Amino acid sequence: MTAAIVVRGLVKTFGRTRALDGLDLVVEAGEVHGFLGPNGAGKTTTIRVLLGLLRADAGDVVLLGGNPWKDAVELHRRLAYVPGDVSLWPKISGGEVIDVFGRLRGDLDSRRRDQLLERFELDPTKKARTYSKGNRQKVGLVAALASNAELLILDEPTSGLDPLMESVFQDCISEVKAQGRTVLLSSHILAEVEALCDRVSIIRAGRTQQSGTLSELRHLSRTSIIAETRRPAETLANLPGIHGLEIDGTHVRFGVDNDDLDGAMRRLSELGLRSLISHPPTLEQLFLRQYRDGSTEDQAPVDRDREART
Amino acid sequence: MTRTKDGLTGTATVTGFIVRRDRVRIVVWVAAIAVLVALLAASVKGLFPTQADLDQAAAATNGNAAVIAFNGPAQGLDSVGGEVAFQAGAMGLVVVALMSVMMIGSLTRGEEEAGRLEMLRSLPVGSHAPTAAASLTVATMNVAVGVLVTLALLGQHLPLAGSVTFGVSFTLTGLVFAGVALVAAQVTENTRVVYGIAGAVLGASFALRAVGDIGDGMLSWFSPIGWAQKARPFAGERWWPFLPMLAAIACLVAATGALAARRDIGGGLVQPRPGRRSASRGLGHPFGLALRLQRGSLIGWSTGLFLTGVAFGSIANSVDDFVRDNKALADVLAPAGGGSLTDSYLATSFGILALIGTGFAVQSTLRLRAEEMSLHAEPLLATPLARWRWAMSHLTVAFGGSVIVLFSGGLAVAVGYGFGGGDLTVLPELLGAAVVYSPAMWLLVGLTVALVGLAPRGAVATWAVLAVCLIIGLLGKALDLPAWLMTISPFQNVPQLPAADLSVLPLVALTGIAAALTWAGLSGLRRRDIG
Numbered sequence: 017m018t019a020a021i022v023v024r025g026l027v028k029t030f031g032r033t034r035a036l037d038g039l040d041l042v043v044e045a046g047e048v049h050g051f052l053g054p055n056g057a058g059k060t061t062t063i064r065v066l067l068g069l070l071r072a073d074a075g076d077v078v079l080l081g082g083n084p085w086k087d088a089v090e091l092h093r094r095l096a097y098v099p100g101d102v103s104l105w106p107k108i109s110g111g112e113v114i115d116v117f118g119r120l121r122g123d124l125d126s127r128r129r130d131q132l133l134e135r136f137e138l139d140p141t142k143k144a145r146t147y148s149k150g151n152r153q154k155v156g157l158v159a160a161l162a163s164n165a166e167l168l169i170l171d172e173p174t175s176g177l178d179p180l181m182e183s184v185f186q187d188c189i190s191e192v193k194a195q196g197r198t199v200l201l202s203s204h205i206l207a208e209v210e211a212l213c214d215r216v217s218i219i220r221a222g223r224t225q226q227s228g229t230l231s232e233l234r235h236l237s238r239t240s241i242i243a244e245t246r247r248p249a250e251t252l253a254n255l256p257g258i259h260g261l262e263i264d265g266t267h268v269r270f271g272v273d274n275d276d277l278d279g280a281m282r283r284l285s286e287l288g289l290r291s292l293i294s295h296p297p298t299l300e301q302l303f304l305r306q307y308r309d310g311s312t313e314d315q316a317p318v319d320r321d322r323e324a325r326t
Numbered sequence: 327m328t329r330t331k332d333g334l335t336g337t338a339t340v341t342g343f344i345v346r347r348d349r350v351r352i353v354v355w356v357a358a359i360a361v362l363v364a365l366l367a368a369s370v371k372g373l374f375p376t377q378a379d380l381d382q383a384a385a386a387t388n389g390n391a392a393v394i395a396f397n398g399p400a401q402g403l404d405s406v407g408g409e410v411a412f413q414a415g416a417m418g419l420v421v422v423a424l425m426s427v428m429m430i431g432s433l434t435r436g437e438e439e440a441g442r443l444e445m446l447r448s449l450p451v452g453s454h455a456p457t458a459a460a461s462l463t464v465a466t467m468n469v470a471v472g473v474l475v476t477l478a479l480l481g482q483h484l485p486l487a488g489s490v491t492f493g494v495s496f497t498l499t500g501l502v503f504a505g506v507a508l509v510a511a512q513v514t515e516n517t518r519v520v521y522g523i524a525g526a527v528l529g530a531s532f533a534l535r536a537v538g539d540i541g542d543g544m545l546s547w548f549s550p551i552g553w554a555q556k557a558r559p560f561a562g563e564r565w566w567p568f569l570p571m572l573a574a575i576a577c578l579v580a581a582t583g584a585l586a587a588r589r590d591i592g593g594g595l596v597q598p599r600p601g602r603r604s605a606s607r608g609l610g611h612p613f614g615l616a617l618r619l620q621r622g623s624l625i626g627w628s629t630g631l632f633l634t635g636v637a638f639g640s641i642a643n644s645v646d647d648f649v650r651d652n653k654a655l656a657d658v659l660a661p662a663g664g665g666s667l668t669d670s671y672l673a674t675s676f677g678i679l680a681l682i683g684t685g686f687a688v689q690s691t692l693r694l695r696a697e698e699m700s701l702h703a704e705p706l707l708a709t710p711l712a713r714w715r716w717a718m719s720h721l722t723v724a725f726g727g728s729v730i731v732l733f734s735g736g737l738a739v740a741v742g743y744g745f746g747g748g749d750l751t752v753l754p755e756l757l758g759a760a761v762v763y764s765p766a767m768w769l770l771v772g773l774t775v776a777l778v779g780l781a782p783r784g785a786v787a788t789w790a791v792l793a794v795c796l797i798i799g800l801l802g803k804a805l806d807l808p809a810w811l812m813t814i815s816p817f818q819n820v821p822q823l824p825a826a827d828l829s830v831l832p833l834v835a836l837t838g839i840a841a842a843l844t845w846a847g848l849s850g851l852r853r854r855d856i857g
Contacts, residue, residue, distance in 0.1 A: 064704075064856075067707070067708045069856040070856070070857070071853075071854075071855060088712070090710070092707075092710040092711070095708070097705060099704060103700055103701040103702055104702070105702060107516075107601075108619075109601025109602050111604045112602055112605040112609055113605075114604075115604050115605030116609055116615055118610075119605070119609075119610030119611075120612070120710065121709045121710060126604070140603050141600040141602065143600070143601045145439075146598060159705075169708075
């Protein structure tokens with residue numbers, strides 16, 4: 017498998033602001049890659065560099081084997097883009113906008129366009145001024161999905177879509193994936209990420225925090241445990257990887273790094289295990305930790321375990 | 327109940343916010359109008375230094391329908407004040423009306439269309455507060471214009487009563503058209519249509535008073551501009567024509583309140599029509615899209631220049647009577663090469679038309695920056711559309727549209743000239759005399775592209791450059807500006823046809839500079855970040 021996008025050490029500054037600070041991103045061909053991070057982390061800036069709209073200050077960026085700044089026009093024949101806030105010309109109808117983009121890209125498939133209009137329940141005759149936020153996004157999505165582009169770059173494409181349309185979108189992306197095409201999906205909708213993405217990259221403050229499959233990321237996280245033991249579990253505090261320990265008589269709750277799970281379980285059974293409930297980390301917990309902490313190490317454990325318990 | 331009071335909750339805060347946001351625009355409008363009136367008053371004093379000059383101009387004006395149509399009723403022309411009111415009156419009133427319409431349009435419907443009003447209205451802000459704040463701001467601007475205009479005239483040692491009447495007529499005219507724009511902003515959901523409706527009312531007001539002033543003055547009573555002029559500044563002032571203006575302002579404000587209660591936020595009283603299901607063939611090409619986006623503006627400017635051109639052309643035949651013995655005025659019109667006064671007048675007219683038409687050229691070029699800032703350019707440039715091709719699509723409209731706008735103006739001058747009894751065989755010559763200004767307009771297009779490409783944040787500065795060219799072109803001779811200063815305006819370097827001979831060299835030079843600036847701008851655009 018070759019990589020559709022390879023970004024190494026990307027730096028982009030705006031005046032004194034360092035928007036991207038050595039960002040890395042690898043998207044393999046044929047995968048759906050989740051691009052996640054808190055607001056202002058640099059997702060849209062990265063995407064604009066990938067589109068050749070912004071020039072990188074430092075670092076290497078290879079998109080579909082080319083240089084996104086120098087080979088912009090050639091590369092754009094092979095990709096389709098949906099911005100997070102589709103801004104349209106107020107007096108031009110949605111149908112016209114879709115056609116304009118299709119013709120500029122040179123691969124307008126009007127049959128597929130009509131199918132997509134139907135699936136997304138979009139009225140193409142309305143002037144863009146009268147579309148709601150969700151309907152403007154649909155215009156952008158139909159324009160992009162009606163193409164045969166081998167790479168889709170989607171920047172929070174479903175913001176404003178209703179759950180029904182969200183599921184139509186997920187179906188469409190699954191089809192795109194089945195055709196072996198590549199998708200870079202920036203999103204805050206975790207259910208969408210979980211359903212669609214093969215791998216994810218989490219960025220924060222212009223740097224890549226984590227990259228991998230969801231199960232790999234889960235492994236980096238910790239499991240929450242609620243247990244009852246015959247003897248009070250004070251000795252757990254001496255073990256590595258234990259966080260937010262709360263002991264109430266024979267009842268105990270704590271979070272444990274997955275690498276240290278085995279040791280913790282052994283200690284619990286030594287203490288005489290009566291009951292045990294364990295929760296794998298939810299996606300929310302995973303992301304909250306990544307977004308908030310910045311790193312998995314060197315954090316005050318108390319702080320970190322607040323969300324593990326919620 | 328306290329409904330009305332609640333409806334205005336937060337007006338003061340919103341007004342403060344408007345002033346903070348738009349302080350530059352507010353100050354520039356008010357100062358520009360005051361300065362223009364002051365300059366015009368000064369130039370009238372220079373043009374008619376003696377009572378004999380005034381009397382002669384008055385005699386020539388009295389029977390001249392075309393001049394009256396353009397400026398207003400011939401009243402009090404034997405005094406400097408009367409002549410100032412005549413020269414500055416109609417145009418000044420139109421400009422103050424435009425100020426009010428543009429400000430009200432963008433502060434009310436413009437904010438609403440952009441979705442910003444919605445956020446404001448979700449706060450504990452009364453439903454009428456945003457409109458009230460916009461009205462308060464624009465009303466204050468009009469009062470400031472009136473006061474400054476009065477002070478400007480007093481500064482030229484003109485009589486107090488006339489100066490005050492003239493100032494008040496500016497304030498009230500501005501307020502009437504602010505009211506028209508307020509009502510229009512309730513009717514349609516599109517800000518540009520607000521400008522269109524209010525502009526049409528302004529045009530009709532101007533036309534009604536033009537026809538009225540030529541005839542028995544009856545029709546002028548149906549026009550707000552007519553009311554303002556019926557107050558006769560410097561010609562036996564009377565205050566009561568201001569009463570219908572005050573009544574109109576009250577009615578328009580009441581109508582705004584009533585209409586606003588009948589519509590939803592974001593909506594209008596008129597529902598929009600559906601658009602096309604799919605794009606026509608031309609729209610798939612970048613140029614087709616640019617033309618579609620700028621079509622309305624091109625048609626609007628061409629029509630505006632046509633109407634102005636007809637007015638200019640219709641006066642051409644009577645210029646000789648008007649200017650014959652006035653050396654100062656003849657000097658202003660005199661071209662470098664000599665020739666008849668009519669030809670000089672026509673040449674000057676084309677210069678003015680070209681300057682006005684350059685408004686289109688600059689606006690059209692700045693569309694590039696507007697498309698970029700509104701994020702419309704981003705998804706387009708994410709398709710296989712090279713930046714320079716995207717830029718050229720709009721620049722083609724700017725370059726070609728400049729010629730079309732000039733052509734429309736030239737045609738109109740010829741039509742007006744023909745109507746006024748002139749010889750229509752000169753049509754090709756007059757068209758040529760208009761279109762010869764294209765290279766000067768292109769130079770400003772080039773300058774704008776250079777700024778958009780190399781210093782995008784300062785791109786609006788081209789408007790200031792155009793303003794300097796306008797002052798040089800309109801008032802340069804009257805103000806006795808030095809020759810070197812005059813020649814910095816590209817428009818002064820264009821051969822003044824039909825009064826002077828055609829010389830190709832300056833045209834080639836202007837085109838060359840325009841091309842170089844365009845090239846610089848395009849290469850800057852290729853190198854810089856978008857957005």
